[in-house]
Structure formats: structure tokens, C-alpha cells
Amino acid sequence: MNLFSIVAEDSPDILARITNHITGKGIEIKSIASGPAEKRGMVRITLVTEISIESASVLKNSLEQLISVISVKPLCSKSFVARQFAILKVKLFSGEYHNAMEVVKSFGGRIVKKGKDLIVIELIDEAAKIQSVINTLNNFGVVESAQSGIVAI
Amino acid sequence: MNDLTTTVNQIAEREQMFQTDRNAPVITGAEILVCTLIKQGVDTIFGFPGGSVIPIYDVLYDTKEIKHVLVRHEQGATHAADGYARATGKTGVVIVTSGPGASNTVTGIATAFMDSIPIVVFSGQVASSYIGKESFQEADIMGITRSITKHNFQIKSVDDVESVVKKAFFIARTGRPGPVVVDLPVDVMRAKTSFRPDTSEVSIAGYNPFTISDMESITQAAEIISKSKRPVIYAGGGIINSGAGQELRKLAEKMNSPVTTTLLGIGSFPENHPLSLGMLGMHGTWYANNAVTKADLLIAIGARFDDRVTGKISEFAPDAKIIHMDIDPSCINRNVKSSLALVGDAKNIMRKLTPIVSRCDSDEWIEKINKWKKEHPVYKEIKTSRGASAQKVIKTISQMTSRNTIIATDVGQNQMWTALHYTFTIPRTIITSGGLGTMGFGLPASIGAAIGMPERNVVAIIGDGGFQMTSAELATAVHYKVPVTIVLLNNGYLGMVRQWQQLFYKKRYASTEIGSSNPDFIKLAESYGAKAVRVDDIESFKSAFKKAVDDDSPFLIEVIIEREENVFPMVPAGESIIAMIEEE
Numbered sequence: 001m002n003l004f005s006i007v008a009e010d011s012p013d014i015l016a017r018i019t020n021h022i023t024g025k026g027i028e029i030k031s032i033a034s035g036p037a038e039k040r041g042m043v044r045i046t047l048v049t050e051i052s053i054e055s056a057s058v059l060k061n062s063l064e065q066l067i068s069v070i071s072v073k074p075l076c077s078k079s080f081v082a083r084q085f086a087i088l089k090v091k092l093f094s095g096e097y098h099n100a101m102e103v104v105k106s107f108g109g110r111i112v113k114k115g116k117d118l119i120v121i122e123l124i125d126e127a128a129k130i131q132s133v134i135n136t137l138n139n140f141g142v143v144e145s146a147q148s149g150i151v152a153i
Numbered sequence: 154m155n156d157l158t159t160t161v162n163q164i165a166e167r168e169q170m171f172q173t174d175r176n177a178p179v180i181t182g183a184e185i186l187v188c189t190l191i192k193q194g195v196d197t198i199f200g201f202p203g204g205s206v207i208p209i210y211d212v213l214y215d216t217k218e219i220k221h222v223l224v225r226h227e228q229g230a231t232h233a234a235d236g237y238a239r240a241t242g243k244t245g246v247v248i249v250t251s252g253p254g255a256s257n258t259v260t261g262i263a264t265a266f267m268d269s270i271p272i273v274v275f276s277g278q279v280a281s282s283y284i285g286k287e288s289f290q291e292a293d294i295m296g297i298t299r300s301i302t303k304h305n306f307q308i309k310s311v312d313d314v315e316s317v318v319k320k321a322f323f324i325a326r327t328g329r330p331g332p333v334v335v336d337l338p339v340d341v342m343r344a345k346t347s348f349r350p351d352t353s354e355v356s357i358a359g360y361n362p363f364t365i366s367d368m369e370s371i372t373q374a375a376e377i378i379s380k381s382k383r384p385v386i387y388a389g390g391g392i393i394n395s396g397a398g399q400e401l402r403k404l405a406e407k408m409n410s411p412v413t414t415t416l417l418g419i420g421s422f423p424e425n426h427p428l429s430l431g432m433l434g435m436h437g438t439w440y441a442n443n444a445v446t447k448a449d450l451l452i453a454i455g456a457r458f459d460d461r462v463t464g465k466i467s468e469f470a471p472d473a474k475i476i477h478m479d480i481d482p483s484c485i486n487r488n489v490k491s492s493l494a495l496v497g498d499a500k501n502i503m504r505k506l507t508p509i510v511s512r513c514d515s516d517e518w519i520e521k522i523n524k525w526k527k528e529h530p531v532y533k534e535i536k537t538s539r540g541a542s543a544q545k546v547i548k549t550i551s552q553m554t555s556r557n558t559i560i561a562t563d564v565g566q567n568q569m570w571t572a573l574h575y576t577f578t579i580p581r582t583i584i585t586s587g588g589l590g591t592m593g594f595g596l597p598a599s600i601g602a603a604i605g606m607p608e609r610n611v612v613a614i615i616g617d618g619g620f621q622m623t624s625a626e627l628a629t630a631v632h633y634k635v636p637v638t639i640v641l642l643n644n645g646y647l648g649m650v651r652q653w654q655q656l657f658y659k660k661r662y663a664s665t666e667i668g669s670s671n672p673d674f675i676k677l678a679e680s681y682g683a684k685a686v687r688v689d690d691i692e693s694f695k696s697a698f699k700k701a702v703d704d705d706s707p708f709l710i711e712v713i714i715e716r717e718e719n720v721f722p723m724v725p726a727g728e729s730i731i732a733m734i735e736e737e
Contacts, residue, residue: 009358017299044289054486062483067304067324070359 033149203250205277231261236598254289267588303331328362368683391455562596563619593622
């Protein structure tokens with residue numbers, strides 16, 4: 001997995017420019033997340049692909065050639081922090097609430113909405129851990145899952 | 154306001170007073186656009202009007218500084234601007250209307266993009282409030298051209314017109330050049346604002362095209378070069394864009410290294426020079442392809458290791474250390490891994506490198522290559538069953554023209570015959586679509602080149618297939634009395650595809666025979682008002698060609714050529730570049 005932290009000029013079509021460029025090279029985007037960067041008028045985009053190290057280097061160079069892109073930093077393992085955000089809607093049968101709570105707590109999640117037989121959980125963690133929570137909660141029944149792209153720095 | 158020239162002059166006079174003068178003239182977006190074009194040095198625009206660009210054409214109507222060339226199809230405008238840019242080294246400019254006008258430019262923009270040619274295409278757009286509503290003649294040209302432009306802009310406010318246009322030209326011509334599209338909603342062109350020209354330099358946060366290669370890497374390159382006994386310089390279109398022909402020659406002569414060029418690099422090194430190997434690749438010379446394959450050092454300058462050059466990549470220059478010089482870092486290690494990369498302008502790098510390189514111990518190598526040249530000449534006489542030999546026609550044109558004649562080609566056999574058999578000696582004398590390989594390019598590109606370089610002779614070499622894709626531009630050539638000589642090589646086939654079918658598809662000529670339904674090209678040319686003559690042997694071609702070149706208006710020579718003459722050498726697709734077929 002290759003992570004890139006891209007800083008670019010904020011414009012209505014910046015995501016289209018970047019995604020067009022990448023997919024035009026036959027590279028699949030595994031995850032992309034964009035938000036304001038520390039500098040006004042700039043966005044920081046976290047991009048995740050699964051390509052070889054050589055291809056990642058070529059992709060970095062070619063992304064840097066886009067006029068709207070200010071910088072492209074490949075994020076190497078151990079030296080960055082990456083998180084994903086997920087909201088899960090879990091169906092519960094009577095008597096399962098406490099067990100489900102235990103699972104959520106053990107993963108540092110939070111219940112943000114509680115219904116008669118449904119709970120809505122939010123999680124912020126590494127992508128792999130979020131997947132692990134989903135797998136565990138599937139024992140109860142995850143009926144809806146919404147996940148953000150990976151954000152890293 | 155009708156007299157734009159007066160306004161521009163007034164603005165220029167007032168520029169120095171602007172610090173205190175608050176009474177800047179109030180003019181429209183279209184007027185600001187044209188003022189800015191004049192300030193950018195634009196003297197020619199190729200275009201085709203339509204509803205959304207009428208405000209711009211209304212301003213151009215009174216503008217003496219800019220000649221507008223009305224084409225017959227927007228694709229022709231982009232190719233003509235491209236030919237103008239390749240011949241002059243300046244930025245080509247196009248104006249088209251919204252919707253189909255804009256979408257018709259796509260092939261021309263992609264052609265310029267693939268070959269790194271600076272053009273700026275101004276496309277009309279529906280009014281801002283109509284965008285995205287499937288309005289009449291609306292096309293999302295920003296989305297359509299995003300992947301075939303160096304950059305594109307849509308101007309949202311009349312106050313941004315000047316700054317965006319300046320940025321567009323700056324981006325198009327600097328770094329690795331390329332096409333830029335500027336989309337102009339009609340309301341922005343009609344809107345008025347008080348305008349004071351901004352004389353500041355263009356600055357774009359994420360764009361620094363002036364990369365300078367460090368001296369340490371250049372010294373390292375000189376050390377690698379000093380150890381080479383079998384060097385080859387592989388020169389591409391970057392040399393032409395950089396204006397580095399002289400520097401290339403000095404480097405090659407000091408190193409005692411042979412030079413091969415890509416199709417786009419033709420003209421960067423004189424092909425009559427003893428160190429010239431001609432073109433390499435799929436239709437490269439035997440000795441160029443062999444020299445690259447047996448080289449111990451390959452210096453790629455302004456070239457991108459295109460698949461038509463490398464053939465089977467694992468067998469390309471297998472014994473060579475590779476030094477790659479390019480202004481575009483994204484070309485480095487993309488197709489072929491280099492031992493050393495020098496990122497920057499070719500001219501700057503060579504000016505620093507040449508003084509510190511030593512002569513290679515390459516006499517034996519050069520001797521061997523000279524022997525190959527004698528054993529495997531490019532030109533071989535062929536027997537014809539009808540008409541003239543196309544190769545001989547090209548050879549004859551080469552002998553009958555001065556060295557600064559501009560030769561525009563179309564795409565296919567005509568293009569490869571020209572690349573192989575015309576002796577190019579100076580940059581910007583071949584105008585050809587290399588990367589995209591756009592049939593239909595030749596005629597409009599030759600018109601653009603001839604308009605840009607009126608003092609030069611311009612010859613267009615085109616096949617009967619490609620000619621019909623943009624033949625309506627004959628009207629443009631006639632209207633502006635462009636003295637282009639069109640050599641139409643008529644074999645009644647889509648010849649290059651037929652050649653592949655002959656060699657690799659058991660002569661199953663599927664949909665490549667066009668001779669039976671071709672028009673009468675003489676009548677066609679004459680109907681536009683061009684002079685035209687048909688010949689079918691070399692002697693009559695010679696006299697027709699002399700007459701055509703001496704004529705000061707468009708002149709078409711239809712040459713009936715051998716139907717199944719092939720381009721050799723040829724490397725079958727995907728094979729190593731030394732797996733050449735040399736003859737039938």
C-alpha cells in the first residue's frame with residue numbers, strides 16, 4: 001500500500017484533476033480524502049494506491065507536474081500517522097446491548113445513537129482495526145457501514 | 154469602443170501613470186482578452202467563429218496587430234496552430250466557439266499534448282448561469298480536455314481575464330511545453346470592468362519550470378562518459394524545444410559519439426554529419442538500432458523512451474549505462490531505468506557538461522558503425538509495377554529543396570518515408586505528429602507553418618488517406634494564398650495498415666483499399682481554386698515540383714505511386730529493435 005500526502009491549490013475541480021490523472025495511468029485509487037490544509041487556499045489530500053515502489057516514484061513525479069499541485073510526499077511506514085473514520089449501524093437483538101458495548105469500548109469506539117433495536121457507532125482508528133471491529137460486530141449484524149478515506153500525516 | 158489599437162496604445166501610455174491615475178478605461182472581457190494577446194506577442198490566431206465567441210470576433214474585427222486565419226474545421230485550427238508553433242518556436246493560438254467548436258479541437262489538442270507543443274486554445278462557453286444545464290452548444294470542455302492539456306482554465310470573472318491569459322501562455326511555453334485550454338463563458342466576455350494592465354511577472358504556486366540540474370550530477374555524467382568506448386546519443390524533441398541543436402553538435406563532436414534521433418528529434422542534429430545515425434526505433438535505420446543495442450553508454454536528451462523507439466523494452470540497450478536528461482522529471486525511470494538522471498533544460502545542461510567531458514575512446518566504434526552504414530543503406534531502389542517509387546519521390550524532394558525548407562508530413566507510410574529519405578539538417582524543418590500519430594495533421598499543419606514562416610518554402614507530404622481527413626483546409630490555403638506545395642502520394646491504400654496486413658495478417662487487406670472510391674484529387678483541388686497536376690513518374694514529378702515550389706499559391710501534385718511499396722526497415726510490434734525486416 002502506498003500513501004501520498006498531496007498539497008494542492010484549492011479549486012472546485014482539484015479532486016477531478018488528481019483522480020483523472022491517476023486513473024488515466026491505469027492506477028486504481030484505493031482511498032482518497034481531501035480537506036483544508038494548514039495554509040489558506042490549499043487542500044491536503046491523502047491518497048492510497050497499491051502499486052510497486054518504482055511505479056509510486058513515477059506517480060509522485062507525474063503528480064508533481066500537475067500545475068495545481070504544490071507538493072507530493074510519499075508517506076513511508078512508521079513515520080506517519082494514518083486514521084480512518086467509520087460510522088456503523090448495528091442491529092441488536094434483546095440482551096445483546098451490553099456485549100456490543102463491550103466490543104465497542106474495547107476498540108475505543110463510541111455509541112452516538114441508540115434506538116430500540118439499533119445502535120450507531122463511530123470509530124476512528126487505523127484501517128485494519130476498523131475492519132477488525134466490523135468483523136466482530138458482524139456477529140451482531142452490521143446493517144450499514146460508512147467509512148471515510150484514510151487521512152494521514 | 155471599436156478602435157482597439159487606439160485603446161491599447163492609450164493603455165500603454167498610461168501604464169506609467171497608473172500608480173496615481175484612477176481613471177482606467179472601462180472595457181469588456183473580450184477587449185481585455187485581445188489586449189492581453191497583443192501584449193503576449195500574438196500575431197496570428199487560427200479559428201472558427203460561433204455564437205459564444207462573437208464578442209471576441211467583434212473585437213478582432215478592428216485589431217490590426219493580429220491576423221485571424223479562418224479555417225474550415227476546428228481540428229484544422231488546432232493543427233495549423235500546432236504547425237505554426239513547431240515552425241516558429243512561438244505559441245500557437247486558437248479560438249473556437251462552445252460545444253462542437255470546442256469538442257472538434259480535441260484531436261488537435263491531444264496531438265500537441267503528446268508532442269509537447271505550446272498552443273493556447275480559447276474555447277467559447279455558454280453564459281455562466283447556463284453551464285451544466287444541457288444548454289445549446291454546451292460541452293464540458295474542461296472535463297473533456299483535462300487529460301490532454303498541460304492545464305486548463307475556465308474564467309469566472311471579467312477581472313481574471315488578463316491574469317488567466319498570462320498564466321496560460323506562461324504554462325504553455327515554459328518547462329515541458331504543451332497545450333492549455335482557456336474556457337470563456339460568453340457573459341464574462343461581454344462584462345465590463347475598469348482595466349489597468351498588470352505588468353508583473355507570472356507566478357504560479359505549484360509551478361516552477363526553471364529546474365536547474367546540479368553540477369555534481371553533471372560532473373558524474375562527465376565521468377561516466379569518459380569511460381565509454383561505445384557511446385550513443387539519443388536525441389529527442391526536447392532538443393528542438395530547448396533550441397539546443399548547436400549544443401548537441403558540440404557535445405557529440407567533443408565526445409566523438411554518434412547521434413540518433415527520435416522522429417520528433419529529427420533536425421536537432423544534421424543528418425549529413427558523419428556522426429549522424431538517422432532515426433532509431435520501429436522504422437529506424439539498421440545502424441541506429443544496432444548501435445543502441447550494442448552501446449555501452451546511451452545518453453537520452455529530451456526523449457522519453459517511447460515504445461516506438463524502444464521496441465521490446467527488456468532488450469533495449471541491454472549493455473548500456475543510461476544517462477537521461479529531461480526537463481520533465483516524470484519521464485525519468487518511467488519506461489527505462491536510468492543510471493543517472495539530469496533534470497533540467499537540455500541547452501543549460503549541455504552548456505555545463507560539454508566543457509568538462511573528455512573525448513571517448515570510440516574510434517573503433519565509429520569505424521564499425523561506418524561499416525554498418527555501407528552494408529545496410531537506408532535507401533534501396535525498388536522496381537515499380539505502376540507509378541513512381543515513393544521513396545524516390547522523397548529522395549528527389551530532398552535533392553531539390555534548400556536545407557531550410559519546412560517539410561510537413563501526415564501520418565503513415567508518407568511520414569516514415571520522409572523521416573528516412575529526406576535529409577534534415579536544421580531544427581524545426583520537420584513538422585510531424587509523432588506521439589498521437591494523427592492522420593489529417595499534415596495539410597493544416599503545413600498551412601500554419603507557412604503562415605508562421607512566410608519567407609520559407611513549405612512542402613506537405615501526405616498520403617491519399619490522411620489528405621481526405623482534412624482536405625477542406627485547401628479552402629484556407631487558397632483563401633490566404635498560402636504558397637504550400639502539397640505532394641499527395643496516392644497508392645489507393647491506407648498504406649501503413651495495409652503493410653502490417655501484408656506482413657503480419659496474411660495479406661488480408663481488410664478495409665484498407667480506398668483507391669476505388671477516392672475522389673479525383675486534381676478536380677477537387679481545382680474546385681477550391683488551387684493549382685494541381687497529376688504525375689506518375691520521377692521525371693514529370695521533378696518538373697511539376699519545380700513549378701509548384703516557384704508558385705506563390707497552393708499547388709497540389711498528385712503522385713501516382715507503386716501500390717504496395719513498403720517502409721523498411723521495420724521492427725515488428727513488440728520485438729527487439731534489432732529484429733528488423735529490411736526488405737520483402
